[in-house]
Amino acid sequence: MxxxxxxxxxxxxxxxxxxxxxxxxxxxxxxxxxxxxxxxxxxxxxxxxxxxxxxxxxxxxxxxxxxxxxxxxxxxxxxxxxxxxxxxxxxxxxxxxxxxxxxxxxxxxxxxxxxxxxxxxxxxxxxxxxxxxxxxxxxxxxxxxxxxxxxxxxxxxxxxxxxxxxxxxxxxxxxxxxxxxxxxAVTPGVKRITVRQAIGDLMKLNSGERDPNDRLHTARKHKEIALRRLKYIPKDGGSRSSLPDYLQLECHKKHNGHKDVYGRMAWDTVAPTLTTGCTNITRGRFAHPNEDRGITVREAARLQTFPDEYEFYGNLEQVATQVGNAVxxxxxxxxxxxxxxxxxx
Ligand SMILES: C[S@@+](CC[C@H](N)C(=O)[O-])C[C@H]1O[C@@H](n2cnc3c(N)ncnc32)[C@H](O)[C@@H]1O
Missing domain, CATH: 3.40.50.150 (Vaccinia Virus protein VP39)
Structure with missing residues (x-):
């Protein structure tokens, strides 16, 4: 060998x-x-x-x-x-x-x-x-x-x-x-690997919970107002356009941009581009397809195709930065x- x-x-x-x-x-x-x-x-x-x-x-x-x-x-x-x-x-x-x-x-x-x-x-x-x-x-x-x-x-x-x-x-x-x-291309069109295939088997988590066997599969603890908003975002790809007026962010009422924030990923397609803020629902379409929380760093690492055995040093914020910056x-x-x-x- x-x-x-x-x-x-x-x-x-x-x-x-x-x-x-x-x-x-x-x-x-x-x-x-x-x-x-x-x-x-x-x-x-x-x-x-x-x-x-x-x-x-x-x-x-x-x-x-x-x-x-x-x-x-x-x-x-x-x-x-x-x-x-x-x-x-x-x-x-x-x-x-x-x-x-x-x-x-x-x-x-x-x-x-x-x-x-x-x-x-x-x-x-x-x-x-x-x-x-x-x-x-x-x-x-x-x-x-x-x-x-x-x-x-x-x-x-x-x-x-x-x-x-x-x-x-x-x-x-x-x-x-x-x-x-x-x-x-090796996975064009219908051959693309979906969010469901990548993360669908991971343990279900509520805001603030963690998988006892995997420190990287820890959900952020969201504030009450964020959880209320998430409840209104339709499962499987919904966006903040579904929020009632009283839950819209003031800054979003005034301009048309940042449409992805608070958005959910969709199960049967690919994820959006992950960034260093990939576990933060206020930084992009980074909410889980059907659980009321942002994705975990384990989910982000899977979406970047790191094997589960790959070890990450640092706290969860530092791991999100490393994963978001990676090739x-x-x-x-x-x-x-x-x-x-x-x-x-
Ligand atoms: C796009 S990331 C690299 C991703 C990496 N190739 C991977 O696949 O995970 C860019 C890297 O450049 C490093 N960097 C920035 N300034 C640098 C410098 N002056 N010297 C060496 N590395 C630097 C950063 O620490 C960061 O890790």
């Missing part, structure tokens, strides 16, 4: 977070040798699950590429470098994105590409990245370094084995002879399997 494992393609995960990408890569039989992330909570989760990977818990600007180079086994090349820089600077929901200091972080990947010379580079972000100056700079640098790139594409994680609508910007660069592409495991696994075939030529 160990002999076979040595032949697994080698990968390095930049901006590794709690490890969604690494988990997907491992499931696609890549050997991840190093990862970089600055966040101490994410790093604790990462270490709990990926003990053998050398994790650099540091600002990426302070990591020396030569320290990562040392970790590539003799006689092997780096097959894949993954770069999932923070997406908030490019998100349509960020009103302050013009002055976000995280904007240029993705360009830090260039110094690693120059030294590590990965055969393939994978970038994942939100669609807004394509409109930023950093994308033009990135493209230019990759071409100068001899990489062939694809036209960036926006895919929906729901088409790649994830029970969640999650538009993602995918950009690939390769220095292999064959041109690289993004894989075709869905199944999406990464499906893309990584495709990259693996490309690497084999």
């Amino acid at each position: 160990e002999e076979k494992r040595k032949k697994w393609p080698i990968a390095i995960d930049l901006f590794s977070g709690c490890g969604g990408v690494t988990e997907g890569l491992k499931q696609a039989r890549f050997k991840v040798v190093a990862a970089v992330d600055i966040d101490p909570v994410c790093c604790k989760t990462y270490k709990l699950n990926h003990k053998k990977v050398k994790l650099f818990k540091k600002d990426i600007r302070k990591v020396e590429p030569k320290d990562l180079l040392k970790l590539i086994p003799d006689g092997q090349e780096l097959d894949l470098l993954t770069v999932c820089a923070p997406c908030q600077p490019f998100s349509s929901q960020n009103r302050h994105k013009g002055d976000d200091e995280r904007t240029p972080l993705i360009l830090e990947s260039i110094k690693f590409i120059k030294v590590l010379k990965p055969r393939v580079v994978f970038f994942e972000n939100v669609p807004g990245l394509a409109e930023s100056y950093v994308f033009t700079d990135l493209q230019t640098a990759l071409h100068e370094d001899g990489y062939t790139t694809i036209d960036p594409v926006v895919i929906d994680a729901a088409d790649y084995g994830v029970p969640q609508r999650r538009p993602r910007f995918i950009y690939l660069a390769s220095r292999t002879k064959e041109s690289i592409s993004v894989p075709r 869905p495991v199944n999406m990464m696994k499906n893309i990584a399997c495709h990259i693996r075939s490309h690497l084999r030529g």
Whole structure:
């Protein structure tokens, strides 16, 4: 087994977070040798699950590429470098994105590409990245370094084995002879995995209750007014438009936006895009399809396709942040399997 494992393609995960990408890569039989992330909570989760990977818990600007180079086994090349820089600077929901200091972080990947010379580079972000100056700079640098790139594409994680609508910007660069592409959808249309399939078997909970066997399956304790509102939201996909006037929020009476808040997920379709606020019913369509509560972090982790055995460090708020920021495991696994075939030529 160990002999076979040595032949697994080698990968390095930049901006590794709690490890969604690494988990997907491992499931696609890549050997991840190093990862970089600055966040101490994410790093604790990462270490709990990926003990053998050398994790650099540091600002990426302070990591020396030569320290990562040392970790590539003799006689092997780096097959894949993954770069999932923070997406908030490019998100349509960020009103302050013009002055976000995280904007240029993705360009830090260039110094690693120059030294590590990965055969393939994978970038994942939100669609807004394509409109930023950093994308033009990135493209230019990759071409100068001899990489062939694809036209960036926006895919929906729901088409790649994830029970969640999650538009993602995918950009690939390769220095292999064959041109690289993004894989075709594996779960399009009716094959999509539904909310019911993902979370339907979990223990029923009321507001504030927890599954005694699973600390992550703990329902938020909602205020009386929130519970009263939830009672009026029709089961299985209902929204706040069904609230009687006296229960409408003042701010919602005045404008037409934020239609998803207090909304329920629907059983037989995919979930909406999970964010760091994914267990908070005032932050999006994050109420359970038929129980009067927000989804739990266990449910969120399932909707992001983390296996139940995946361990999360931190309190429930911190876990929700890690899960909401993660790259869905199944999406990464499906893309990584495709990259693996490309690497084999
Ligand atoms: C989109 S999340 C990564 C998700 C991760 N790839 C996964 O699959 O779970 C972006 C990550 O960038 C990290 N980050 C932000 N600024 C950073 C910096 N200066 N250096 C290193 N990591 C940074 C954040 O801590 C966060 O975990």
